[in-house]
Amino acid sequence: MKKYNLFILVSFFFSILNASAQDCEDQNRYVEPMSNNIQKSTVVYATAIGYVGETVTLSMDVFVPEGDNTTNRPLIVFAHGGSFIFGSKQDMRELCELYASLGYVTATIDYRKYNLLLGLPDSTKFVDVAFNAISDMRAAVRYFKADAERENRFNIDADKIFVGGLSAGAIMALHVAILDEEDPQSDEFAAYIASKGGIEGTTGDSINLSYNSEVAGVIGLSGAIFNPDWIDENDPQLLLMHGDIDDVVPHGSDYEGALGLIYLHGSATIHERALEVGTSSYFVSVPNGGHTNIYSGAAFASYVTTFQANGNSLLRAIICEPGSLSTNSLKISNAELQFLPNPANQYTILQSGIDGHGMVMVYDGFGKRISAIQAGNLEQVEINTQAYNPGWYIVQVWKDNSLAAVNRLLIQR
Numbered sequence: 001m002k003k004y005n006l007f008i009l010v011s012f013f014f015s016i017l018n019a020s021a022q023d024c025e026d027q028n029r030y031v032e033p034m035s036n037n038i039q040k041s042t043v044v045y046a047t048a049i050g051y052v053g054e055t056v057t058l059s060m061d062v063f064v065p066e067g068d069n070t071t072n073r074p075l076i077v078f079a080h081g082g083s084f085i086f087g088s089k090q091d092m093r094e095l096c097e098l099y100a101s102l103g104y105v106t107a108t109i110d111y112r113k114y115n116l117l118l119g120l121p122d123s124t125k126f127v128d129v130a131f132n133a134i135s136d137m138r139a140a141v142r143y144f145k146a147d148a149e150r151e152n153r154f155n156i157d158a159d160k161i162f163v164g165g166l167s168a169g170a171i172m173a174l175h176v177a178i179l180d181e182e183d184p185q186s187d188e189f190a191a192y193i194a195s196k197g198g199i200e201g202t203t204g205d206s207i208n209l210s211y212n213s214e215v216a217g218v219i220g221l222s223g224a225i226f227n228p229d230w231i232d233e234n235d236p237q238l239l240l241m242h243g244d245i246d247d248v249v250p251h252g253s254d255y256e257g258a259l260g261l262i263y264l265h266g267s268a269t270i271h272e273r274a275l276e277v278g279t280s281s282y283f284v285s286v287p288n289g290g291h292t293n294i295y296s297g298a299a300f301a302s303y304v305t306t307f308q309a310n311g312n313s314l315l316r317a318i319i320c321e322p323g324s325l326s327t328n329s330l331k332i333s334n335a336e337l338q339f340l341p342n343p344a345n346q347y348t349i350l351q352s353g354i355d356g357h358g359m360v361m362v363y364d365g366f367g368k369r370i371s372a373i374q375a376g377n378l379e380q381v382e383i384n385t386q387a388y389n390p391g392w393y394i395v396q397v398w399k400d401n402s403l404a405a406v407n408r409l410l411i412q413r
Contacts, residue, residue, distance in 0.1 A: 023070050023103070024320035027364070027391045030074070031312040031408075033101040037066035045143040046204035048112055048136060058136055058203070060109040061089055062154060063100040072157035074319050075105045076219070077140050081167025081292070084129045085114050092166070102312065105154045107144075111136035111172070123261040127226070130171060131193075134179075135201025137163065137172045138213035142204060145211040160319055162217045164239075167249055167291065170223025174270070177218035177238070183230040216318055219311065222291055224249050224256070224264035228273040237318060238274055238281040239311045241303070242267035243289025251285070282314055309408045313394055337397060337405040343412040344385050350395065354378040358399035362409075364391070378404075385411055 023029050041062050050056040060077075076099050080091035092108035099106045114121055114129045121129060141161055148158040163173040181199050193199060200213060217237035225231075242249075247257045250266040265273075267283060274281035284307045286294045294300040339348040350360060358378045362371035370388070375381045378397055388411045397405040 024316075029103045030316040030319060031102065031309075031392055034103050035065035035068065035101055038063050038097045038100045039066050043143075045109070046136065046139040046208055048132070048139075048203040050112060051115055051118060056112055058110055058112075058139070059089070060107045060140055061093065061096070063093075063096045063106045063108075064154060065100050065103060068103065070103070071155045072160075073103065073105050073155050074160040074162065074216075074315075075107070075144055075154070075156045076162045076164055077137065077144070077173075078106065078108045078163075078219075079111060079133070079137055079165035079169030079172045080108065081165070081169050081222075082113070084126070084133055084168045085116060087113075087168075092169070095164075105156050107140065109137060109140045121261065126261045130168075130175075130226075131196055131201070132203075133168070134172050134175045135196065135203045137165075137176050138200055139203035139208055141176065141213040141215060142200075142208045142211040146207055159216065161215050162219065162315065163215050164219030164221070165223065166221040166295075167223065170220040171225070171249070171264075173218050174220045174223050174225050174238075176213055177215050178225060178235050179230050180214075180234075182234070183232065217315065220267060220270070221295065222246055222249050222267070224266045225270060226262070226264065228253075228265045228269050231270065231273045231277060231279055233278045235274075235279045237314065238270065238279065238283075239307075239314065240267040240271055240281065240283040241286065241294070241307045242283075243286045243291060243294045243300075244268075245288060246291045248291040257291075282310060284310075306407070310406060313392075313408055337395070337407040339383075339395070339407070339409050343410040344383075345412060346384070346386050348383050348385060348409060350381040350383055350397075352378055352380075352397055352405055354397060354399055354404055356399065358397060358404070361396040361398065362388075363394045363396070364389075383409075385409075 042059055043062060044057055044059050046058045048056050048058060078092040078096055080087040080089060089108040089110045096106035096108050111133045144156055144161060145158045147153060148156050163176050165173040179199060200209065215236055219239045222242050242251050244251045249256055250264055252268045253265045256262055256264050268285060271281050271283040284303055286300055286303045289300055295304060337352045339350055341348060356378060357376050360373040360375050360381050361369060363369050373381060378399060390411050390413050393409045393411065395407055395409050396403055
């Protein structure tokens with residue numbers, strides 16, 4: 001897949017701005033709400049063959065910020081959880097509306113799910129059900145690419161499509177983003193994939209299938225993949241969050257806990273593999289967090305806030321500075337970097353759990369470096385912000401020539 005790098009390490013090149021990037025002049029777009037009024041429409045994105053040979057019509061709800069006339073907007077396609085058996089597209093509406101309020105077009109899809117009236121699935125059937133769902137999500141991505149080249153009713157940029165999901169939906173999204181024809185496959189798996197119509201699957205009509213399902217990044221919430229060896233340096237940006245005592249989808253590598261049918265590799269394993277091969281990965285591991293309580297429980301609110309703040313900034317970097325960024329994969333927890341005060345006015349004190357000397361880099365919302373501070377002790381660094389314009393900034397802590405922590409700082413006057 002096309003390589004998408006992520007971090008704010010170089011200045012923004014105004015000379016290469018196109019129609020879609022013009023909105024990046026608004027430092028808050030894609031990181032702060034721009035509209036509380038969201039419009040929803042429902043479209044059929046494909047048809048597929050169901051589990052008893054019936055034709056299944058697949059629909060999705062699409063959300064856009066009301067009154068936004070921006071062209072070439074980024075898109076996030078979400079899929080809900082439910083063990084590939086339960087749930088509906090309605091389950092992801094709140095998340096879709098959240099991202100739509102930031103300036104994205106978002107969609108939540110229905111997909112083929114297993115019918116328990118056919119009996120409990122075994123491990124073979126579980127994999128087959130999962131790959132049918134993955135095929136459906138790929139078709140949803142292709143739907144938008146086809147529409148962008150024709151009517152483009154949602155004003156999206158086909159090169160800035162992201163996928164995301166929760167639980168089973170995250171498993172789908174991660175495979176859409178990671179698995180491609182170049183990844184290592186056993187003879188048995190290659191034969192199976194061929195029987196499913198290849199990596200792209202068979203969901204959709206001939207026009208839909210004439211497009212690819214490559215994406216610019218993936219948001220994996222309590223997700224997993226079947227084989228970590230499929231992760232390579234050409235995969236897009238990974239944004240991962242997972243509770244470390246998840247008993248449904250493993251945090252590391254283990255049998256899934258819902259039915260215990262299949263061995264899965266969760267976010268910790270995915271992130272570790274990304275580190276090994278050089279794929280950009282942002283991972284928030286939640287201590288004592290379960291499968292889904294980490295997204296709603298008050299005890300975990302700080303981790304959700306951190307994931308959203310840093311994740312939004314990283315996605316914005318991909319959207320606004322394509323091809324001009326580079327990064328190391330990193331794991332950041334909420335406790336590693338904070339500012340007192342935040343929002344700041346004349347100054348702020350950076351506090352981290354990092355010993356020794358290093359560098360503190362400050363970047364504005366366009367990715368332009370505005371400050372580089374030599375710090376003798378990274379545990380506490382005073383940052384003079386008097387000359388900073390109001391708005392959001394990215395602050396990075398570097399130690400031993402490696403990126404150690406990152407967070408956002410807000411300047412208000």
